Amino acid sequence: MKPAPFRYIVAHSIEEALAAKAEHGEEGRFLAGGQSLVPAMNFRLVQPAVLIDLNPISELAGIERADGVLRIGAMTRYRALERDAIVWRDLPLITHALPEIAHPQIRNRGTIGGNLANADPASELPAIVRALGGRLRARSAISERTIKAADFFVGALTTALAADEMLSAIELPVLPARSGTAFLEMSRRRGDFALAGVAAVVTLDAEEICRNARLAYCGLGDRPIHATAAAQSLIGERLSEAAFAEAARLAQDAVDPQGSVHASKGYQRHLAGVLTRRALRTATERARHGH
Ligand SMILES: Cc1cc2nc3c(=O)[nH]c(=O)nc-3n(C[C@H](O)[C@H](O)[C@H](O)COP(=O)(O)OP(=O)(O)OC[C@H]3O[C@@H](n4cnc5c(N)ncnc54)[C@H](O)[C@@H]3O)c2cc1C
Numbered sequence: 001m002k003p004a005p006f007r008y009i010v011a012h013s014i015e016e017a018l019a020a021k022a023e024h025g026e027e028g029r030f031l032a033g034g035q036s037l038v039p040a041m042n043f044r045l046v047q048p049a050v051l052i053d054l055n056p057i058s059e060l061a062g063i064e065r066a067d068g069v070l071r072i073g074a075m076t077r078y079r080a081l082e083r084d085a086i087v088w089r090d091l092p093l094i095t096h097a098l099p100e101i102a103h104p105q106i107r108n109r110g111t112i113g114g115n116l117a118n119a120d121p122a123s124e125l126p127a128i129v130r131a132l133g134g135r136l137r138a139r140s141a142i143s144e145r146t147i148k149a150a151d152f153f154v155g156a157l158t159t160a161l162a163a164d165e166m167l168s169a170i171e172l173p174v175l176p177a178r179s180g181t182a183f184l185e186m187s188r189r190r191g192d193f194a195l196a197g198v199a200a201v202v203t204l205d206a207e208e209i210c211r212n213a214r215l216a217y218c219g220l221g222d223r224p225i226h227a228t229a230a231a232q233s234l235i236g237e238r239l240s241e242a243a244f245a246e247a248a249r250l251a252q253d254a255v256d257p258q259g260s261v262h263a264s265k266g267y268q269r270h271l272a273g274v275l276t277r278r279a280l281r282t283a284t285e286r287a288r289h290g291h
Helices: 014-027 037-042 078-083 085-090 092-100 104-109 112-118 124-131 228-232 241-254 265-289
Strands: 007-010 028-031 050-053 063-066 069-073 135-139 144-148 153-155 166-173 179-186 196-204 210-218
Touching (some): 014 028, 014 050, 014 166, 063 085, 078 104, 078 112, 085 092, 092 179, 112 124, 112 166, 124 210, 179 265, 196 265, 210 228, 210 241, 210 265, 228 241, 241 265
Parallel strands (some): 007 050, 028 050
Antiparallel strands (some): 063 069, 069 166, 135 166, 196 210
C-alpha cells in the first residue's frame, strides 16, 4: 500500500515545528524515525494531512546529565542510547532492554520520543520510563510543561500530549547507590513486540534491606502498568525467593492482559508471574554486586 496524499514540511528549528503543529493540530503529525508512523500511513491506518519532519533539528537529540537527572532529547535514536556510556553507567536498565526492541535497522532510525509518543502498550520503553519514575517535557508554541510518566500514557496509542504539543525531552532520575535493575520479556521471535515484559528496580540499604522497588509491565494492559502493591510488598524486606514469589503473585493481580491469537490472557498472566520472579532475582543480584 501507499500512503494517502499528504503535505510535507521540513522543520529546521523547534519553533518552526511547533508553529506548524499549532497551525495544523490533529491533522499534522511529527515525523521522527518513521518506524511506526510510516507503516501505519502505508496501511492507511492513519492519514495525516501534513507531516512535520523533526529530523533536521539537532537540538532535539542528545543525552546529558545534570543534578542527578539524565535528560534525553526526544530525537535521540535507539542506537545512540544503546551505545551511550553515560546511560550504561547511570541507567543500565535502558542499555539492557534496547536489544529487545525491534531490529538493528529499526534501532538506527527509531527515536525515544517517537516511541513514547506512539504509546504502544506492548512497547518496552514506556514501561521502563514508568519504572524509572521518568518525567516527559511537552512543548507547544506558547507553553512548556512536565508530565509524569504515570500520567503520560492514558491508553493504547494515546498520550496526555495536546494536539499542539511536542514531546521535547525525557528526564530520568539517576538511581541511588545499591540499586539494581532488570528488564525481561517474552516474545514469539526476537525483535517482536512483547507478549509480556517487566522492568524491575530495587534499591537496598547497607544491611541489604529493600528500601525502594518498582515493577512496570509492557504487553499486559492498554498502557504500561505499575504493580504498586507488588513493589511495596518488597520494601522493608530482606529480599528472598519467598519475597519474589509474593511480589509475583501480587503482580499477576495488578496486570490486565488483553489476550490475543498468540497468547491467552491466562498465559500472559502466567508470564507476568514468571518474569517478575526472574527480574527481581537479577535486579537484586545487581543491587548487591553492580550492573
Ligand atoms: C518490524 C518492526 C518491529 C518493531 N518492534 C518493536 C518492538 O519490539 N518494540 C518497540 O517498542 N517498538 C517496535 N517497533 C516500533 C519502533 O520502535 C518505532 O520506531 C517507535 O515505536 C516509533 O519511533 P519513531 O522515532 O520511529 O517514531 P515515528 O514512527 O516517526 O512516530 C511515531 C508517532 O509518534 C509521533 N511523534 C514522533 N515524535 C514525536 C515528538 N517528539 N512529539 C510528539 N509526537 C511525536 C508521530 O507523529 C507518530 O504519531 C517496531 C517497528 C517495526 C517496523
